[in-house]
Amino acid sequence: MAVVFEKTKMLTDAVFHYCPGCNHGIAHRLVAESIEGLGLTDNVIGVAPVGCAVFAYNYFNCDMYEAAHGRAPAVATGIKRVHPDTCVFTYQGDGDLASIGGNEIIHAAHRGENITVFFINNAIYGMTGGQMAPTTLIGQRTTTSPAGRSESWSGSPLKVSEMLAQIPSAYYIERVALNTTPNIIKAKKAIQKGLRYQMEGRGFSMIEILSTCPTNWGMSPVDALKWLEENMIPYYPLGVYKDKGAE
Amino acid sequence: MALTLMKGSEAIAEAAIRAGCRYFFGYPITPQTEIPEYMSARMPEIGGCFLQAESEVSAINMVYGAAGTGERVLTSSSSPGVSLKQEGISYIACSRLPCVIINVMRGGPGLGSIQASQGDYLQATKGGGHGDYKLIVLAPASVQESVDMMKLAFELGEKYLNPVMIVADGMICQMMEPVVLPEMVDFKVDYEAKPWAANGKHPSADHKRAIINSLYITVEELDGINETLQKGYREIEKNETRYEAYNMEGAEIIVTAFGTVARICKSAIDDLKAKGINVGLLRPITLYPFPYEAIHDAAVAPGVKAVLDVELNAGQMLEDVKLAINGDQKVEFYGRYGSHMPTSEEIYEKLLSMREGF
Numbered sequence: 234m235a236v237v238f239e240k241t242k243m244l245t246d247a248v249f250h251y252c253p254g255c256n257h258g259i260a261h262r263l264v265a266e267s268i269e270g271l272g273l274t275d276n277v278i279g280v281a282p283v284g285c286a287v288f289a290y291n292y293f294n295c296d297m298y299e300a301a302h303g304r305a306p307a308v309a310t311g312i313k314r315v316h317p318d319t320c321v322f323t324y325q326g327d328g329d330l331a332s333i334g335g336n337e338i339i340h341a342a343h344r345g346e347n348i349t350v351f352f353i354n355n356a357i358y359g360m361t362g363g364q365m366a367p368t369t370l371i372g373q374r375t376t377t378s379p380a381g382r383s384e385s386w387s388g389s390p391l392k393v394s395e396m397l398a399q400i401p402s403a404y405y406i407e408r409v410a411l412n413t414t415p416n417i418i419k420a421k422k423a424i425q426k427g428l429r430y431q432m433e434g435r436g437f438s439m440i441e442i443l444s445t446c447p448t449n450w451g452m453s454p455v456d457a458l459k460w461l462e463e464n465m466i467p468y469y470p471l472g473v474y475k476d477k478g479a480e
Numbered sequence: 481m482a483l484t485l486m487k488g489s490e491a492i493a494e495a496a497i498r499a500g501c502r503y504f505f506g507y508p509i510t511p512q513t514e515i516p517e518y519m520s521a522r523m524p525e526i527g528g529c530f531l532q533a534e535s536e537v538s539a540i541n542m543v544y545g546a547a548g549t550g551e552r553v554l555t556s557s558s559s560p561g562v563s564l565k566q567e568g569i570s571y572i573a574c575s576r577l578p579c580v581i582i583n584v585m586r587g588g589p590g591l592g593s594i595q596a597s598q599g600d601y602l603q604a605t606k607g608g609g610h611g612d613y614k615l616i617v618l619a620p621a622s623v624q625e626s627v628d629m630m631k632l633a634f635e636l637g638e639k640y641l642n643p644v645m646i647v648a649d650g651m652i653c654q655m656m657e658p659v660v661l662p663e664m665v666d667f668k669v670d671y672e673a674k675p676w677a678a679n680g681k682h683p684s685a686d687h688k689r690a691i692i693n694s695l696y697i698t699v700e701e702l703d704g705i706n707e708t709l710q711k712g713y714r715e716i717e718k719n720e721t722r723y724e725a726y727n728m729e730g731a732e733i734i735v736t737a738f739g740t741v742a743r744i745c746k747s748a749i750d751d752l753k754a755k756g757i758n759v760g761l762l763r764p765i766t767l768y769p770f771p772y773e774a775i776h777d778a779a780v781a782p783g784v785k786a787v788l789d790v791e792l793n794a795g796q797m798l799e800d801v802k803l804a805i806n807g808d809q810k811v812e813f814y815g816r817y818g819s820h821m822p823t824s825e826e827i828y829e830k831l832l833s834m835r836e837g838f
Contacts, residue, residue, distance in 0.1 A: 242682075275681055294689065296681070296692075299693040300544070300571075304568070308544050309545060310531070310538075311546035312546065314531060314546060315551050319680040337534075337537075343534075
């Protein structure tokens with residue numbers, strides 16, 4: 234029988250622990266396939282976050298670090314300064330990157346650190362069971378905003394891509410989503426571009442990936458995709474926020 | 481051997497480079513800023529990397545990233561900055577990565593002062609961050625000893641796969657002394673010998689991928705790593721305890737002190753010796769592993785009537801000295817809070833006053 238499709242060798246055979254309908258599985262596959270597609274299989278090191286993707290080191294089939302909460306960009310910096318020709322990526326959620334790791338991500342971008350950051354924004358803390366994140370939408374109910382996030386009390390959701398695009402040394406910032414097949418294809422192109430820019434030595438890239446969390450949003454996977462489209466995308470518009478390579 | 485007159489901080493930095501360190505991640509804080517300043521100029525000359533991090537938190541996580549590649553990696557800071565590093569140090573200890581952390585201790589708590597202190601003894605020797613872990617802790621008493629310790633620090637870290645802390649104080653880093661610098665070590669990472677180190681190579685039948693990690697989610701896995709760590713600490717305790725014994729012959733009193741303070745005590749001991757009074761000094765060089773046995777033996781030696789522990793803090797090593805002696809000898813304490821360096825005359829008077837009670 235002819236082989237028409239194979240799982241990328243950048244993913245191990247370990248079974249994902251992610252909840253049914255969660256977009257992490259798609260995001261992992263896109264990142265892994267992009268690394269293999271660019272021929273980086275034998276020259277890549279990844280950094281996992283604290284959050285739902287804390288076990289990413291079990292899934293990405295390469296040298297992996299598990300960083301402290303929010304510190305992945307600093308860990309990646311240490312790795313990259315030793316192995317400047319190796320592809321170094323971080324995979325972080327919104328609690329990790331936008332909250333506790335705010336300083337680390339800003340300064341990795343500020344230094345123009347030649348790494349690629351995959352930022353999964355699902356507007357909630359997943360692993361700890363659905364608490365409010367900096368990215369939680371106004372009115373969104375979480376276990377720490379039971380009446381819905383209030384702007385007067387907790388401020389408005391943080392727009393990380395818009396913020397990082399303002400940093401002079403950031404090279405490429407794009408926001409994508411995983412809610413439809415066309416969007417998934419676009420997401421993969423952005424992921425590939427971020428990795429390619431790194432291997433060309435151009436500097437800091439971050440791809441923000443809007444994702445669902447059906448479990449903590451309290452929705453079916455299908456409803457969650459719809460909620461993402463109707464609520465997240467209007468507040469977090471998709472598109473390229475910075476691309477020095479296109480200028 | 482040529483003597484060079486150097487400032488302590490610069491001599492320490494140069495010694496680290498000569499020990500094969502090519503990666504330094506730091507952040508400015510008095511009184512250790514001369515170390516990153518020196519590194520920023522020196523590292524580019526030898527193809528190394530100096531990077532000023534955005535915080536001590538980031539600096540130690542950069543150390544974690546770089547140490548995971550098997551290179552010799554250094555960071556330095558001072559007390560409040562070292563507090564910030566504790567999260568990362570705990571992760572590094574659990575991930576079993578070698579690296580060297582220098583703490584040029586200053587007065588505390590809080591923002592404290594910028595003068596010399598020994599107020600971080602407990603933080604350094606009892607773990608410092610969360611969880612059951614230990615750092616190998618070296619305490620130099622002179623610029624030369626600091627220089628000589630750098631290579632040892634990297635080697636101990638690699639031997640036991642454990643982070644090493646050098647606790648110095650503002651005195652050592654800010655004073656100039658003549659030193660003999662060691663020869664340059666030619667250090668290269670041997671990835672065959674360090675299968676745990678990350679270099680990006682894809683896993684294969686004869687090459688396992690590196691997973692640098694401190695997460696052990698099941699009870700059994702966490703038990704396993706903790707047992708590995710504890711076994712390592714027992715080995716370290718068995719093999720690496722270091723101390724200096726000075727003027728022990730016929731001593732009536734044994735002084736215990738570490739770092740700069742031990743040097744001041746030596747002056748007082750020499751002055752008393754000139755008057756025909758013998759006082760011994762037992763100076764721990766490794767604060768962990770602590771020389772419990774040596775201190776106990778010295779304290780109960782024939783003719784010894786008391787022990788005086790002298791520190792630049794409210795009595796931190798004192799707890800270990802008392803544990804060592806275990807009630808078998810009288811222990812007194814002479815301490816000054818961080819930043820108030822005692823004079824040799826004060827220690828001299830204290831020792832004389834102790835003799836009145838004999």
